[in-house]
Amino acid sequence: MEKQMLRAVLKRLREKNLLLECNKEVDKEYEMGAVLKHFNNKRPILFNKIKNSQISSIGGLYGDREIIYNLLNINHENRIEKFMDAIVNPEPYKILNNGPIKENIIKRNIDLQKLLPINKFQEKDSSNFITAGVMVVKDPTTGKHFTSIRRLQVNGGNKLSALIASPKLTKDFLKLEKQGKPLEVAIVFGYDAEFLMASQISSATYGIDKYEIDSRLRGEPLELVKCETIDLLVPANAEIVLEGKIIPGKRETEGPFGELMGYYGHIAPHPIIEIDAVTHRNNPIYQTAFPCREEHVSNGLIREIELYYHLKNQLDIVDVYVTEGGGYRFNAIISIKKQKEGDAKTAILASLGLNKDLKQVVIVDEDVDIFDPQDIEWAITTRSQASLDYVIVQGALGSSLEPSHDLRGITDKVGIDATKPLNDEKEKFSRAIIPGYDKIDISKYFPNI
Numbered sequence: 001m002e003k004q005m006l007r008a009v010l011k012r013l014r015e016k017n018l019l020l021e022c023n024k025e026v027d028k029e030y031e032m033g034a035v036l037k038h039f040n041n042k043r044p045i046l047f048n049k050i051k052n053s054q055i056s057s058i059g060g061l062y063g064d065r066e067i068i069y070n071l072l073n074i075n076h077e078n079r080i081e082k083f084m085d086a087i088v089n090p091e092p093y094k095i096l097n098n099g100p101i102k103e104n105i106i107k108r109n110i111d112l113q114k115l116l117p118i119n120k121f122q123e124k125d126s127s128n129f130i131t132a133g134v135m136v137v138k139d140p141t142t143g144k145h146f147t148s149i150r151r152l153q154v155n156g157g158n159k160l161s162a163l164i165a166s167p168k169l170t171k172d173f174l175k176l177e178k179q180g181k182p183l184e185v186a187i188v189f190g191y192d193a194e195f196l197m198a199s200q201i202s203s204a205t206y207g208i209d210k211y212e213i214d215s216r217l218r219g220e221p222l223e224l225v226k227c228e229t230i231d232l233l234v235p236a237n238a239e240i241v242l243e244g245k246i247i248p249g250k251r252e253t254e255g256p257f258g259e260l261m262g263y264y265g266h267i268a269p270h271p272i273i274e275i276d277a278v279t280h281r282n283n284p285i286y287q288t289a290f291p292c293r294e295e296h297v298s299n300g301l302i303r304e305i306e307l308y309y310h311l312k313n314q315l316d317i318v319d320v321y322v323t324e325g326g327g328y329r330f331n332a333i334i335s336i337k338k339q340k341e342g343d344a345k346t347a348i349l350a351s352l353g354l355n356k357d358l359k360q361v362v363i364v365d366e367d368v369d370i371f372d373p374q375d376i377e378w379a380i381t382t383r384s385q386a387s388l389d390y391v392i393v394q395g396a397l398g399s400s401l402e403p404s405h406d407l408r409g410i411t412d413k414v415g416i417d418a419t420k421p422l423n424d425e426k427e428k429f430s431r432a433i434i435p436g437y438d439k440i441d442i443s444k445y446f447p448n449i
């Protein structure tokens, strides 16, 4: 029985009745995306019949926090501890001689559009885009594996354009490009939650091998096989792998593309990947993700750990939520057990300084539910005064994925201290409580409800 990658995930989802299967024929252009968006990209959907394709496709697989917890056998309370454990205690992976991913090997006449049901999602998208492929590269100096999701524009035949918003990956590629050398890449489809979560950890911060983090997270070695045409390892039980190279000295225009915040990203020249081999299992399943905020929950989960540990050095921190509305990047809510009056301002400084994408942070007391927008609004409106509690930083670095940043090439940042004062002698900030409220059994009063 397979334990790793997509087939194991599908089995688990079916057992738990979490998988929707669509047997009606769908068009990979717009229609599949519309169906995924209908469920807010939080329902895993297996599309069994895609127009002009022999291959089925899974979407919406990792857009829901609870499904990710479930697949990883973790829960909300222990998530931070589990992910941090994987980062600091990497374990070896295992190299196998063969695996199902080698059941079919294609090295000639590669036409990606014909081979795979690659989606076109939104009206003004420049082409069809691969949106869920995990790109594998090796650090040219250390040889450590670096995995990440990068959207890829299909340019025709075996060519793709890559959007690489990663300083580390860009630096690695530019260094090789100066020497006239390509960067070898493999793009993996049909992975499990462990593989995804490891891919979202920032390599630049930890300088780690993501395959070793994956092995710790799954509690057994990640099983890998060698690629056919390049010196990289890929999961033995993945569904589809594209093997190729980022070519030095070549750029092609990429975009527009409907980005995660629902705006179109602009057109710009980006590096080209040429695919030299495609390997796939029998009856492979292509993996896709609607480009949207919900699909970035895995990224947000990792940012939550980074914030938690960064702040833990200085504060008694309770929990962190990098919010869905803010694309799991731009907005964080942090609850603390305040010990000193300066705690909240320190939390603001530390979090805004940690990650360039973070644009807004709200600090609340531990009695506020950071996953409840009403409770956060309540804390901001009743526990903060703008002139005293708002910290505004003008002109810092930001993410190009939100358009207000593009106006000036830089972004303003704001931190809101929505904590109550420590010295609340008159108990102005204590919540009114009904004694016995928690114990009320409403069915005793209204038996028919």
Ligand SMILES: Cc1cc2nc3c(=O)[nH]c(=O)nc-3n(C[C@H](O)[C@H](O)[C@H](O)COP(=O)(O)O)c2cc1C
Pocket (backbone or CB within 6 Å): 131, 132, 147, 148, 149, 150, 151, 152, 163, 164, 165, 166, 167, 168, 169, 199, 200, 201, 202, 203, 204, 289, 295, 296, 297, 298, 299
């Ligand atoms: C569904 C999904 C799509 C993503 N698409 C992109 C992308 O197109 N370009 C990009 O640079 N990062 C994208 N990311 C984020 C990176 O995969 C993530 O930041 C990376 O793994 C961490 O490495 P880094 O620190 O080098 O960014 C995506 C993440 C997810 C979950």
